[in-house]
Amino acid sequence: MPTIRLNLKALEPVLATSFQSDPNSDVSYDYIPGSMIRGLLIGCYLRQHNQRELNLHDPEVQRLFFDSEHTRYLNAYLVSQDNRRMLPVPRSWHKPKVQQLTDDTPIEITDFSVEDALDDAPESPKSVAGQFWTREGGRLRLYKPTRRFNIHNQRDRRKGRSSKKEGNKKSEGEIFRYDALDAGQIFESAILCDEQDIPLFETLLNRPDLWIGGSRSAGYGHVRVTHEVINKWQEIREATSDRDDEDNLTITLLSDTLLRDPNGQPMANPSLIQSAIADVLGIELTSRTIQIFSSSTLIGGFNRKWGLPLPQVPALEAGTVIVFEDTTLTAEQIRELEWRGIGDRRNEGFGRVAVNWHRQETFKGYKPESKKAINQPTIASDSPSFPMAKMMAKRLLSQRLDRYLQKVVNDHKLKRDEKTGLAPISNSQ
Numbered sequence: 001m002p003t004i005r006l007n008l009k010a011l012e013p014v015l016a017t018s019f020q021s022d023p024n025s026d027v028s029y030d031y032i033p034g035s036m037i038r039g040l041l042i043g044c045y046l047r048q049h050n051q052r053e054l055n056l057h058d059p060e061v062q063r064l065f066f067d068s069e070h071t072r073y074l075n076a077y078l079v080s081q082d083n084r085r086m087l088p089v090p091r092s093w094h095k096p097k098v099q100q101l102t103d104d105t106p107i108e109i110t111d112f113s114v115e116d117a118l119d120d121a122p123e124s125p126k127s128v129a130g131q132f133w134t135r136e137g138g139r140l141r142l143y144k145p146t147r148r149f150n151i152h153n154q155r156d157r158r159k160g161r162s163s164k165k166e167g168n169k170k171s172e173g174e175i176f177r178y179d180a181l182d183a184g185q186i187f188e189s190a191i192l193c194d195e196q197d198i199p200l201f202e203t204l205l206n207r208p209d210l211w212i213g214g215s216r217s218a219g220y221g222h223v224r225v226t227h228e229v230i231n232k233w234q235e236i237r238e239a240t241s242d243r244d245d246e247d248n249l250t251i252t253l254l255s256d257t258l259l260r261d262p263n264g265q266p267m268a269n270p271s272l273i274q275s276a277i278a279d280v281l282g283i284e285l286t287s288r289t290i291q292i293f294s295s296s297t298l299i300g301g302f303n304r305k306w307g308l309p310l311p312q313v314p315a316l317e318a319g320t321v322i323v324f325e326d327t328t329l330t331a332e333q334i335r336e337l338e339w340r341g342i343g344d345r346r347n348e349g350f351g352r353v354a355v356n357w358h359r360q361e362t363f364k365g366y367k368p369e370s371k372k373a374i375n376q377p378t379i380a381s382d383s384p385s386f387p388m389a390k391m392m393a394k395r396l397l398s399q400r401l402d403r404y405l406q407k408v409v410n411d412h413k414l415k416r417d418e419k420t421g422l423a424p425i426s427n428s429q
Helices: 034-048 057-064 195-204 271-283 332-339 386-411
Strands: 001-010 026-027 093-096 107-111 125-127 134-137 140-141 147-153 175-181 186-192 209-211 220-228 250-253 289-293 296-299 312-316 319-325 352-357 362-366
Touching: 001 195, 034 057, 034 186, 034 195, 034 209, 057 195, 107 250, 195 220, 332 352
Parallel strands: 026 175, 140 362
Antiparallel strands: 001 186, 001 220, 093 107, 093 125, 107 362, 134 140, 147 175, 209 220, 250 319, 250 352, 289 319, 296 312
């Protein structure tokens, strides 16, 4: 089926607020949620039709923005240096606790979901989750998005400065922090839709410069959007015909997933994945679960029409891995499951899955290659700007030397006496 692939280049920091913050700060997700992509398209739709709000009784509106069976807006994940959309690291990947990923040293990764991998497991394993990964030049690269930290103080919009609120004498000059996705990065999303809706989406996306996320009036959220239509698109690059011959069934969640128990209550229970797969494919799965690597989170949101936050519900985090014993799916069933997803709110990017995706027992993970330096224009010594440029360069060099010295001191480990076990310094030092 046709797919619209979206590239969003952040021209300003993007604030996609999560629940990781205290009341005086906003911390962004490591990605742009599919709900924000849908909100972006809803704004384009309203402008095109000169409307202030959607007509929820319109079948076209229902199909485009609210029906998970027809349209799904996937999360926008970071794009690697070779222009590939990365995916979350599976929670079954572990490394030795003492190993640290550096520019010069890779880490040894063991996939505990692979059969017999636990026999060669490190003594003190630690999960590698919380990053994104891709393959570049035959190597597995681990990425983390760069972030921008800004400090703001609350001010009165009319006066243009900090001012006390009525009835709250301590409100003047309140300080809060934004932890946002930094500008200059590229994120990739996809819109899975019916073929008849492709021309409409292309019309909505004819404006390259758009705004997304929170605090848009404060210098956040400006993105440049480009798109292309792809006839055969897969979220993972391995063909389904190469993944239907496994003895066990391995399910990996590529996004946060909202599931409900038989009573209709939201629960972050990995065992509910089995019934969710059975509902999508219309089959019965009775196999035993042999391995689970999972974590939970809270999912909420904000409704602009109501001006109120959405209820918070528990969900399984992206990267969760579950293995079912002696279960196989056909290539057609794998394709159907990965296309439709599982659980609630699939139209907002939740419930994306991969089947029998990672089957390598051990491998190495590398940091991204450093970007090549770009030749900068030089400043002539007789230029009026030369003294200031010289001073700036000196200060930058001093800062780098200080950081390097601090790193060397922190990494230096004192050798303890073999007999007494004491370090060669006193506690006061």
